[in-house]
Amino acid sequence: MPGKRLVILGGGxxxxxxxxxALLSGDSPISEVVLHDVDGSRLTAIGRVLRDQAxxxxxxxxxxxxxxxxxxLTGADFVFSAIRVHGLEGRVIDERVALGEGVLGQETVxxxxxxxxxxxxxxxxxxARxxxxxxxxxxxxNFTNPAGLVTEAMAEFLGxxxxxxCDSPSAxxxxxVRALGLTRATATVEYAGLNHLGWLTAVREGKRDLLPQLLASPALESFxxxxxxxxxRLRSLGxxxxxxxxxxxxxxxxVRASLAAGETRGEFLLRQQRDCYKTLTTTEGDAYEAWDAVRRQRDATYMAMEGLGERDDAEGGGYEDVALALMLAIAQDARQELILNVRNRGTLTDLDDDAVVEVPCVVDGxxxxPLPSGGLPSHGVELVRRIKATDRAVLTAxxxxxxxxxxxxxxxxxxxDSVPVARRLIAAYQEKLPELRYLS
Structure with a gap:
């Protein structure tokens, strides 16, 4: 199979x-990687990491x-989009403006x-155009967040x-599956929702659903x-x-934990990455080792700013494995089942066909x-509908x-859920984010 050209947007x-x-594995279909970024210095730093990594x-x-x-983009076979408009500085603004109004300060929710x-x-x-x-x-x-919303926006031009x-559903x-003593090779999962808003609703081995067994088991809190x-709560949700x-x-x-924390997640990452990129551009030595030390600290502190403490079972990124599996399935025309964000096409009956949903899919050349679905759990239907309506309002705005x-x-x-709060939030975001001054 001829090597493929992968373009990474947000390549710095x-x-x-x-x-x-992930591409260094022997199964990769990619022979050429093109990094694109609006920041040349970050491209230089990450390029150095990749050279040492290889x-x-x-x-x-x-x-x-x-x-x-x-x-x-010229000659691209695959394009991996992972951009962040206004960088981590924008994430800090997203978080702090929200917390200033006493509402959740989180980058995608x-x-x-x-x-x-x-x-x-x-x-x-x-x-996309x-x-x-x-x-x-x-x-x-597309891995650019909010991933479901952005994928739906890009589908206007790319279908x-x-x-x-997203790495969350697969993880x-x-x-x-591991808590049930099974493997992904033998078990089939059912999952339904939107990006960052979904539920695992069944785990099947053959025709048997083993999720009720897990819900009744002491192993339920082992993961x-x-x-x-x-x-x-999990038992009540089913x-x-x-x-x-x-x-x-x-x-x-x-919200209480976030307000009490000394810094937001965005502030932590901004501080950490500024130091990291400075080290990568000014210090001799193995750039990959320097980067990896920072990466391990980042993974260990995921969700800690919300008062959950450090994770004892952080599994790294994960999304890179999903991306590689997706590219392999398409490039080799080899059937694979993955949980992805795609247009609904009647899969979830509570949403229209063009809505981008997060569901198990079959992938090939x-x-x-999307695979046939048992649908959303009844307790999640109204929330999913409301968040999809919000996404559509963002797209229209x-x-x-x-x-x-x-x-x-x-x-x-x-x-x-408040018009006065919403007005103040939009005004504050427009004041601090020049990218939002197009709204009039």
Whole structure:
């Protein structure tokens, strides 16, 4: 099979070495990686990490770097989108403005996610339009957050050639299957929802659903989500939620913990990465080892800012393995089942066909198609509908450049749920984020 060209948008990002590490495996279809970023200094730093990471590995994908988007996209077979409009500084603003109003400060959920979406959607649409013109046959793998919302925005120009990924559902499925003493090779999971808003609803071995067995077992709190939500709640739900449901189910406690914390997650990452990039550009030595030490600290402190403490079972990124599996399935036309963000196509009957949903899919050379689904758990239907309506309001506000519609989108979110608060949030975000001044 001829080697494929992978373009990474946001190629100067901190997590790019995770993707490159996955490509160093013997199964990778990629022979050439092009890093694209608007920040040339970050490209230089990450390029140095990748060179040291590859070391003497035979057949390591060649690496190029450019700040020219058209140059990067020309000849692309796969495009991996992992951009962050306004960088981590924007994430800090997302968090702090929200907390200033006493609502959740999180980058993809609630007020922060809406601000992030409003400034990212115009950029994502422009990128999708460019890809459709320069590399119309490329498959686009979107990891840019809010992933479901951004994937839906890009689908306007790319249709089913854009597929959203997230590591959370796959990691959840892996942990639940392991708690049952099974493997992913022998077990089939059912999962339904939106990105950062979904539930694992069944684990099947043959025709038997073994999830009720786990829900009744002491092993229920042996894995991360079991401890996070507690056995009693999981039994009442009859499903295992994605970890991001914590922000909805325990919102008041999370906000209190965030307000009491010395710094937000974004502030921690901004401080950490500034130091890391400075080290990578000014210090001799193995750049990959320096990067990896920072990466391990980052993984260990995930969700700690919300009062959950350090994770004792952090599994690293995970999304890079999903991306590699997706590229392999398409490039080799080899059937694979993955949980992905794709257009609904009637899979979840509570949402319209064009809504991007997060569900198990079958992937092969023709792309990703959602598998038949048992649907959303009844207790999650109204929340999913409301969040999808909020996403659609964000898309409409961005397309029409309407500040009024942006306020409506903010007020519609259940973790804001107030027009006066929404007006103040949008005003504060517009003051601090120049990318939102297009709203009028």
């Amino acid at each position: 990002g901190f997590r790019v070495p995770l993707v490159y590490g 070391g003497g590995t035979g057949g390591a994908p060649a690496v190029e770097a450019t700040t020219d988007l058209t140059e990067a 609630g007020a922060g996610g809406i601000a992030y979406g409003l400034r990212t959607v115009p950029v994502a649409r422009a990128i 460019r890809i459709s013109l320069v590399a119309p046959d490329a498959w686009v793998i 089913d050639r854009v597929i959203g990924i 959840l499925a892996r942990r639940v 991360e989500e079991g401890r996070l939500f507690g056995a009693s 499903a295992v939620p994605n970890e991001y449901l914590h922000y909805y189910y325990d919102n008041e406690a999370v 023709s792309g990703a198609r 961005a397309e029409t450049e309407s500040r009024v519609l942006a306020v409506r989108a903010m007020a519609a979110h259940p973790l804001v």
